[in-house]
Amino acid sequence: MNLQDLAAHVAEQFQNHYGRPARWIVAAPGRVNFIGEHTDYNDGFVLPMAIERYAVMAADTASVPGAISVYDTQFKESAKIDISQPVTKGQPKWSNYLRGVIAGFQQRALAVPALDVAMISTVPLGGGLSSSAALEVCTATLLEAATGKALDPVEKALLAQKAEHEFAGVPCGIMDQFISALGREGHLLLLDCRTRKTELVPMSDPSVALLIVNTNVKHELGSGEYAKRRAECESAARALGVASLRDATPEQLAAHQGKMDGVAYRRARHVIGEIERTVHAAEGLRASNWIGAGQLMYASHASLRDDYEVSCKELDAVVEIAGDIGLAGGVYGCRMTGGGFGGCAVALVKADQVVAITERIASLYHVKTGLEATIFSSRPATGASILRG
Numbered sequence: 001m002n003l004q005d006l007a008a009h010v011a012e013q014f015q016n017h018y019g020r021p022a023r024w025i026v027a028a029p030g031r032v033n034f035i036g037e038h039t040d041y042n043d044g045f046v047l048p049m050a051i052e053r054y055a056v057m058a059a060d061t062a063s064v065p066g067a068i069s070v071y072d073t074q075f076k077e078s079a080k081i082d083i084s085q086p087v088t089k090g091q092p093k094w095s096n097y098l099r100g101v102i103a104g105f106q107q108r109a110l111a112v113p114a115l116d117v118a119m120i121s122t123v124p125l126g127g128g129l130s131s132s133a134a135l136e137v138c139t140a141t142l143l144e145a146a147t148g149k150a151l152d153p154v155e156k157a158l159l160a161q162k163a164e165h166e167f168a169g170v171p172c173g174i175m176d177q178f179i180s181a182l183g184r185e186g187h188l189l190l191l192d193c194r195t196r197k198t199e200l201v202p203m204s205d206p207s208v209a210l211l212i213v214n215t216n217v218k219h220e221l222g223s224g225e226y227a228k229r230r231a232e233c234e235s236a237a238r239a240l241g242v243a244s245l246r247d248a249t250p251e252q253l254a255a256h257q258g259k260m261d262g263v264a265y266r267r268a269r270h271v272i273g274e275i276e277r278t279v280h281a282a283e284g285l286r287a288s289n290w291i292g293a294g295q296l297m298y299a300s301h302a303s304l305r306d307d308y309e310v311s312c313k314e315l316d317a318v319v320e321i322a323g324d325i326g327l328a329g330g331v332y333g334c335r336m337t338g339g340g341f342g343g344c345a346v347a348l349v350k351a352d353q354v355v356a357i358t359e360r361i362a363s364l365y366h367v368k369t370g371l372e373a374t375i376f377s378s379r380p381a382t383g384a385s386i387l388r389g
């Protein structure tokens with residue numbers, strides 16, 4: 001469903017549920033990361049784009065003060081968030097993404113009004129496409145609309161990230177919330193996570209497309225391992241005597257190999273290499289060097305699989321299949337995307353071969369794993385927006 005249809009749908013759901021029309025409609029997209037994985041919390045570069053999958057909320061001021069009521073139109077479940085005092089964690093679990101953002105507005109002394117909200121999301125849940133960031137940024141956008149106060153977009157992303165840290169317990173970097181808030185139609189965003197400076201990288205050549213391949217598996221160890229990787233990177237940086245791995249060079253790392261344990265060494269080798277690959281990939285895309293960018297994707301995947309150890313057999317299967325189809329079959333490159341341990345892979349492909357490639361990946365993935373993949377392509381979408389209000 002495109003964004004306009006989705007907005008119309010959620011507006012209708014609002015009307016049916018609350019018996020009056022919605023005053024505001026807002027949306028925030030999920031994302032796919034082209035390259036630059038596990039570099040954001042190491043002060044490195046990332047190169048994500050917003051995708052045409054969104055969290056959308058329709059809302060109006062509530063007649064009763066003191067609470068924000070949220071109706072999830074997909075799961076037909078409601079949450080009531082008490083805003084008469086500082087908002088805390090609560091039930092249902094998904095409401096914490098909203099709670100964290102509301103708490104962030106309260107902490108900034110922005111008067112959060114009582115609201116009735118209906119929401120929907122077309123970002124696959126738990127698929128590594130930042131469904132949680134989309135919800136957080138969507139909530140922040142709704143509160144901007146309802147309070148009439150637009151936050152600085154970087155502050156908005158940071159507020160949403162804090163919600164993820166404190167209310168969802170995931171010590172994520174800044175990439176997901178950043179791209180959901182600041183994505184631009186037709187562009188990837190090269191983000192320097194240290195300075196938070198961004199550069200738009202156009203991706204509008206009709207001869208290429210990005211395919212997103214959802215393995216439809218999510219291995220539970222993911223969240224614990226994420227925090228562990230962060231800690232390993234920090235200890236590697238300490239061993240190298242640098243503030244973060246962004247400051248380390250391959251030469252420095254080689255000189256310290258004997259003074260670090262093998263795991264820290266390999267984690268650092270991934271991050272240092274990945275930061276470099278990300279900058280080169282942005283150059284490649286700018287120059288329409290699809291083959292070069294594709295090679296960097298394969299190298300990124302190998303490094304995430306072997307050095308960073310965040311892939312899994314299903315993601316490896318997708319990347320192997322894509323590699324076997326190869327250039328002759330229209331695939332430039334493929335890699336896992338997002339935190340790992342399941343979720344999605346992203347492939348850069350020839351646009352006129354999307355249908356054939358989709359069919360081949362789907363059938364070979366089934367043969368290799370016994371599972372069904374969900375495959376779709378997306379143009380780079382726009383970041384969070386107020387559609388009505």
Ligand code: GLA
Nearest residue numbers: 037038172173174175338339
């Ligand atoms: C998750 C996190 C991001 C980032 C990626 C890995 O998506 O939320 O901040 O660290 O993993 O690149």
